[in-house]
Amino acid sequence: MASTSTPQPRGPEPERSEVALGRLGDFVGFRLRRVQNQLSRKFAAANADLGLRSGLFSSLAIVAANPGISQSELSGAVGLDKSVTVTIIDELEKYGWAERRRSAEDRRRHALYVTPEGDRQLDRLFARMEEVEGAVLHQLSDAEHQMLNDVLDRMYDAVVREL
Amino acid sequence: MASTSTPQPRGPEPERSEVALGRLGDFVGFRLRRVQNQLSRKFAAANADLGLRSGLFSSLAIVAANPGISQSELSGAVGLDKSVTVTIIDELEKYGWAERRRSAEDRRRHALYVTPEGDRQLDRLFARMEEVEGAVLHQLSDAEHQMLNDVLDRMYDAVVREL
DNA sequence: AAACGATAGTTGACTTTGTCCACTAATCTC
DNA sequence: GAGATTAGTGGACAAAGTCAACTATCGTTT
Numbered sequence: 001m002a003s004t005s006t007p008q009p010r011g012p013e014p015e016r017s018e019v020a021l022g023r024l025g026d027f028v029g030f031r032l033r034r035v036q037n038q039l040s041r042k043f044a045a046a047n048a049d050l051g052l053r054s055g056l057f058s059s060l061a062i063v064a065a066n067p068g069i070s071q072s073e074l075s076g077a078v079g080l081d082k083s084v085t086v087t088i089i090d091e092l093e094k095y096g097w098a099e100r101r102r103s104a105e106d107r108r109r110h111a112l113y114v115t116p117e118g119d120r121q122l123d124r125l126f127a128r129m130e131e132v133e134g135a136v137l138h139q140l141s142d143a144e145h146q147m148l149n150d151v152l153d154r155m156y157d158a159v160v161r162e163l
Numbered sequence: 164m165a166s167t168s169t170p171q172p173r174g175p176e177p178e179r180s181e182v183a184l185g186r187l188g189d190f191v192g193f194r195l196r197r198v199q200n201q202l203s204r205k206f207a208a209a210n211a212d213l214g215l216r217s218g219l220f221s222s223l224a225i226v227a228a229n230p231g232i233s234q235s236e237l238s239g240a241v242g243l244d245k246s247v248t249v250t251i252i253d254e255l256e257k258y259g260w261a262e263r264r265r266s267a268e269d270r271r272r273h274a275l276y277v278t279p280e281g282d283r284q285l286d287r288l289f290a291r292m293e294e295v296e297g298a299v300l301h302q303l304s305d306a307e308h309q310m311l312n313d314v315l316d317r318m319y320d321a322v323v324r325e326l
Numbered sequence: 327a328a329a330c331g332a333t334a335g336t337t338g339a340c341t342t343t344g345t346c347c348a349c350t351a352a353t354c355t356c
Numbered sequence: 357g358a359g360a361t362t363a364g365t366g367g368a369c370a371a372a373g374t375c376a377a378c379t380a381t382c383g384t385t386t
Contacts, residue, residue, distance in 0.1 A: 019240040022228025023289055024221060028308075029202045029296055031315040036195040037242060038322040043192065054372075058187060065185025072334060077182040079200060081373065086336060108334045108381045126186055133192055139321045144314055145191075151303060151311055152194040158302045159201040217343075235363060244345065249365060271352045271363040 035136075043132050047125070055080055057125055059088050060114065063098055064122055068111040070103075097121050198299075206295050210288070218243055220288055222251050223277065226261055227285055231274040233266075260284050 024030050044054075055078060062077050063069055069077075075085040089112065092098035097118030103109040114122065137145060187193050207217075218241060225240050226232055232240075238248040252275065255261035260281030266272040277285065300308060 019225065019232070019236060020228040022224055024224045024228065027292055027296060028300065028311065028315075029199070029206065029292065030221070031312060031319070032195060032199045032202065035315050035319045035322065036192070036199050038319065039192045039195065042322065058193070061185055061187040062182065065183040065187065069182065070334075073182060079197075081375085082335070083337075083375085084373065106334085106382070110335070129190055129192065133190060136318045136321050137191065139317045140314060144310070147307070147310060148191060148314055149194060151307055152191075152198050154302045155299045156194070156198050156201065158299050159198065159205065233363075245364070246346085246366075247344065269353070269363085273364070 039132065039136065043129060046128050046132055053088065053091060055084070056088055056091060057129075059085070060092060060097060060118060060122055060125075063092075063112045064114045064119065067113055068103075070109045070111065074112065092118070095121075202295065202299065206292060209291050209295055216251065216254060218247070219251055219254060220292075222248070223255060223260060223281060223285055223288075226255075226275045227277045227282065230276055231266075233272045233274065237275065255281070258284070 021030075044052075047057075058078050059074060059080075062074055066073075066077075071085050071089060072082060075082045078085070080088070089098065089100065089110075093100065095118075096115055098112055098114050100110040100112060103111045140148065184193075207215075210220075221241050222237060222243075225237055229236075229240075234248050234252060235245060238245045241248070243251070252261065252263060252273075256263065258281075259278055261275055261277050263273040263275060266274045303311065
């Protein structure tokens with residue numbers, strides 16, 4: 001991947017203006033989206049040099065945490081379609097960060113594993129992510145941070161359970 | 164940090180395939196994305212009958228809260244490109260929910276206004292959004308809800324300020 | 327063991343969404 | 357008035373997700 005030009009994720013700059021939010025400000029979903037948009041924008045900018053496809057990082061992280069996971073399970077965990085997962089694993093293999101191994105018990109399955117090089121890359125990515133989040137989390141006390149994680153987990157459980 | 168990452172020795176026991184998050188669980192951005200994805204999915208499903216384009220709802224809400232706002236200002240507020248805003252306003256006008264009026268002072272600008280019908284539609288949409296969020300927020304105490312909003316606002320201010 | 331349906335992975339067509347660039351009309355500056 | 361700037365528009369393009377079909381394996385039924 002030496003010759004291709006790196007795609008630069010740039011977008012409209014976050015505007016600090018005096019626009020009223022109105023009733024929109026009463027909803028958590030709006031605040032959530034706002035923060036999350038900016039965070040992912042920052043993370044993409046920090047990793048623009050690598051030209052990472054979105055979803056690649058989390059997929060790699062999930063595989064690392066679940067050695068031998070199948071592509072279907074990975075799809076479910078990351079929330080992507082199976083077909084998208086295929087192309088992500090393709091890229092991961094191309095980079096040499098992960099590999100497919102046919103499962104011995106069920107030869108339909110591809111058991112996924114992270115390579116040592118993939119582990120190193122993951123370390124780098126996690127470090128960058130920590131850096132990006134650090135500036136934001138610095139605003140929060142430890143208790144608030146903990147509360148936030150806890151609340152978000154409960155919200156996630158609630159919203160997932162009712163589907 | 165919350166209680167999520169649990170190293171699982173995945174044995175050949177497919178009781179309930181719980182996927183480990185690993186280090187990913189240490190990041191707020193991940194949790195944020197997770198919850199927000201599910202929430203917006205639910206909201207889209209609740210409004211599938213209307214075939215709403217994404218961003219249309221928030222645009223309408225912003226116009227309602229800022230009568231006479233220009234398209235550029237709206238773009239900045241919602242975080243979309245100007246060209247995208249154009250097509251959104253096109254749709255809003257087609258539905259009869261909003262309208263462009265040429266500004267008298269600056270004839271380049273389109274001052275945007277929500278129609279009475281648009282206001283009624285907005286009421287319906289806000290009601291649905293409340294319904295969608297209600298199931299999730301029900302998990303939270305009032306104090307937690309308040310703290311969540313406060314924390315998210317501070318995070319947003321922090322991430323916006325450093326650009 | 328042959329046949330059936332179900333599952334894992336793959337591929338390709340299609341839609342949606344966002345980004346970028348060029349063009350116009352109007353405004354502002356000098 | 358000339359030239360630069362801004363608001364809005366249109367179109368080309370790329371990234372990303374959805375969907376349906378297809379192959380190969382597996383499990384179960386008969």
